[in-house]
Amino acid sequence: MANPQMVMYDEEFKLINGVIEKLLRESNSKVIFLVDKNGQLISGVGDTERFDTTSLASLTAGNIAATGGLAKLIGEKEFSILFHEGEKDNLHISIVGGRVILVVLFDSRSSLGLVRLRVKKASEELTAIFGRLMQKAEEKEKSGDSDFPFAEITDDDIDNLFR
Amino acid sequence: MSFINYASREINCKIVYYGPGLCGKTTNLQYVYQKTAPEAKGKMISLATETERTLFFDFLPLALGEIRGFKTRFHLYTVPGQVFYDASRKLILKGVDGVVFVADSQEERMDANIESIENLRINLQEQGYDLDKLPYVVQYNKRDLPSVVPVEELRRELNFTGVPDFEACATTGEGVFETLKAIAKLILIDLKKGK
Numbered sequence A: 001m002a003n004p005q006m007v008m009y010d011e012e013f014k015l016i017n018g019v020i021e022k023l024l025r026e027s028n029s030k031v032i033f034l035v036d037k038n039g040q041l042i043s044g045v046g047d048t049e050r051f052d053t054t055s056l057a058s059l060t061a062g063n064i065a066a067t068g069g070l071a072k073l074i075g076e077k078e079f080s081i082l083f084h085e086g087e088k089d090n091l092h093i094s095i096v097g098g099r100v101i102l103v104v105l106f107d108s109r110s111s112l113g114l115v116r117l118r119v120k121k122a123s124e125e126l127t128a129i130f131g132r133l134m135q136k137a138e139e140k141e142k143s144g145d146s147d148f149p150f151a152e153i154t155d156d157d158i159d160n161l162f163r
Numbered sequence B: 001m002s003f004i005n006y007a008s009r010e011i012n013c014k015i016v017y018y019g020p021g022l023c024g025k026t027t028n029l030q031y032v033y034q035k036t037a038p039e040a041k042g043k044m045i046s047l048a049t050e051t052e053r054t055l056f057f058d059f060l061p062l063a064l065g066e067i068r069g070f071k072t073r074f075h076l077y078t079v080p081g082q083v084f085y086d087a088s089r090k091l092i093l094k095g096v097d098g099v100v101f102v103a104d105s106q107e108e109r110m111d112a113n114i115e116s117i118e119n120l121r122i123n124l125q126e127q128g129y130d131l132d133k134l135p136y137v138v139q140y141n142k143r144d145l146p147s148v149v150p151v152e153e154l155r156r157e158l159n160f161t162g163v164p165d166f167e168a169c170a171t172t173g174e175g176v177f178e179t180l181k182a183i184a185k186l187i188l189i190d191l192k193k194g195k
């Protein structure tokens, strides 16, 4: 496999949500999402109900992938921050720890400067947590101590999904 | 790359529909979308040109149900088929868990099929994947048309490794769910094996 398996455990999930909730308050933003680079939503806080979070995650990842492709073409490694300015709402998108995408949606009650400042601090904390998470996943895998739910999966289980 | 979330008890997998331009990839997703209960599907997104040709990708999220208390989600993507969109195709393959190759059964599209399968293999290699080790199924689409190549011949040319394959007519939906079910199964079995 090209990448290590992405996993999330309760403990880190709580820590991560703590960091982005704090970021939400301190940056005065409306919604914050964390998205895996492959387009899968990891978590979201704030006014998430108003948004189609699954679509948002997929398009954000597509956006990062496309600009990453552009970066390579001009000899950059990647563009680690993207900013989209709308009439009311703005999107600040940044890459955390090389692997995860942090999306902050904010309006005129905040500002790009404030968001950028707070994101920087939160990114450091998130990078550390994701680093530990990857380490933990690797250790669990090595020791064979995985609580992997699918070890006993049967054909019937799979057929049931498509009823 | 599948994502297992033990905190929210979810597992997400990414399936990519690959194949030459106009072979019916988008039509496959549209049929799955139409036939899936509202509560089991998200919005289908198509990043298409004004003439309905796929520009970047189509995306369809499915949340089919639970296995062992884990919500099982499949994210279906298609790639743009035209040769000049190769850069986009590479991006979409990132993190893929399983591939459906949709072949156009028409005789005049045989070269395009072969070219596309070779392109798939190369693009996967660039990302560090081996097509022979990845969950992978083949669909022979457009079986309803008059000028189709016999299945045995398609199999010889396009599926010499003998992965599960299916005849289909994506416009009527024939074979569409059989194909999806087969790739979903291979992905889950692959997960079960553990990595």
Ligand SMILES: Nc1nc2c(ncn2[C@@H]2O[C@H](COP(=O)(O)OP(=O)(O)O)[C@@H](O)[C@H]2O)c(=O)[nH]1
Pocket: B019, B020, B021, B022, B023, B024, B025, B026, B027, B028, B054, B078, B081, B141, B142, B143, B144, B145, B168, B169, B170, B171, B172
């Ligand atoms: N006759 C026939 N037409 C099909 C079938 N599947 C797709 N098409 C048509 O082929 C054209 C291209 O399909 P599309 O899904 O956009 O191809 P894509 O480029 O692979 O996404 C459309 O006009 C479809 O209606 C099929 O099984 N039979």
Ligand SMILES: [Mg+2]
Pocket: B025, B026, B027, B053, B054, B078, B079, B080, B081
């Ligand atoms: Mg298409």
